[in-house]
Amino acid sequence: MALIAKSVDGLDIAYEVAGQGRPLVLIHGFASDRAQNWKAPLWFDALTTAGFRVIALDCRGHGESGKPHEPARYTNDLMADDVLSVMDREKIPLADVMGYSMGGMLGVHFLLRHPARIRKLVIGGVGEYYLHDRSADPRIAETAAALEVEDKCTIVNPMAKAFRDFADQAGKDRLALAACMRGNRPNRTAVELARAEQPVLVVCGENDNLSGPPGPLAASFANGRAFIVPRRDHMTCVGDRLYKQAVLEFLSP
Numbered sequence: 001m002a003l004i005a006k007s008v009d010g011l012d013i014a015y016e017v018a019g020q021g022r023p024l025v026l027i028h029g030f031a032s033d034r035a036q037n038w039k040a041p042l043w044f045d046a047l048t049t050a051g052f053r054v055i056a057l058d059c060r061g062h063g064e065s066g067k068p069h070e071p072a073r074y075t076n077d078l079m080a081d082d083v084l085s086v087m088d089r090e091k092i093p094l095a096d097v098m099g100y101s102m103g104g105m106l107g108v109h110f111l112l113r114h115p116a117r118i119r120k121l122v123i124g125g126v127g128e129y130y131l132h133d134r135s136a137d138p139r140i141a142e143t144a145a146a147l148e149v150e151d152k153c154t155i156v157n158p159m160a161k162a163f164r165d166f167a168d169q170a171g172k173d174r175l176a177l178a179a180c181m182r183g184n185r186p187n188r189t190a191v192e193l194a195r196a197e198q199p200v201l202v203v204c205g206e207n208d209n210l211s212g213p214p215g216p217l218a219a220s221f222a223n224g225r226a227f228i229v230p231r232r233d234h235m236t237c238v239g240d241r242l243y244k245q246a247v248l249e250f251l252s253p
Contacts, residue, residue: 008085015089027100029102031172032062052251059106061176096251108187111198120201122200127215128214144181193217201226202218202225204229214227
């Protein structure tokens with residue numbers, strides 16, 4: 001059963017807690033949720049066995065959290081502050097944070113917005129392309145439109161079609177996901193990233209064409225390091241054994 005924290009704009013933010021030990025907050029990727037991104041690939045098992053207290057939330061628009069249909073409610077600040085609301089609800093002053101894909105981008109924003117609340121950050125499924133200007137990327141609007149259209153047979157772009165198929169899974173609200181896709185969440189600049197003092201691990205699959213390699217992004221942080229998971233792409237990297245090993249080594253005191 002999910003626990004509930006209240007967001008600053010009144011949404012229910014669902015989350016769950018497992019294990020005991022040093023707190024680690026998990027932020028899932030777009031169109032996923034805490035179970036699909038972290039439980040199913042056995043991250044809960046690996047992390048609780050290693051002595052972590054896992055706090056995994058459903059981002060707004062996803063899972064059991066509130067699902068507004070207005071893009072204005074999916075900003076970086078609001079979504080990062082949802083993480084803070086969960087930490088405050090659990091009375092956690094300082095935590096390690098790991099995010100994957102969209103969750104990794106939110107982890108970056110959380111690091112820069114609330115630096116006193118984070119010890120170490122793991123960014124999965126986000127690489128060099130984060131450093132590119134994507135504000136005018138037509139694929140964002142095209143994918144959002146694919147989520148909104150009634151007849152998905154009209155979708156031509158293979159990537160947009162894949163996102164639509166993912167969003168059509170049971171329990172997902174594709175109009176909320178479209179609003180999330182359209183939300184104004186610009187990436188932070190390399191100058192901003194360099195100001196972060198905390199250790200950061202950037203992990204990407206060797207064949208991840210959505211993220212690019214992890215090295216350039218890791219090098220943008222003052223204390224960043226990169227790890228490449230061999231023979232994995234954006235989807236297959238998530239539960240990889242080597243990814244888990246790299247994270248546990250990085251988070252060890």
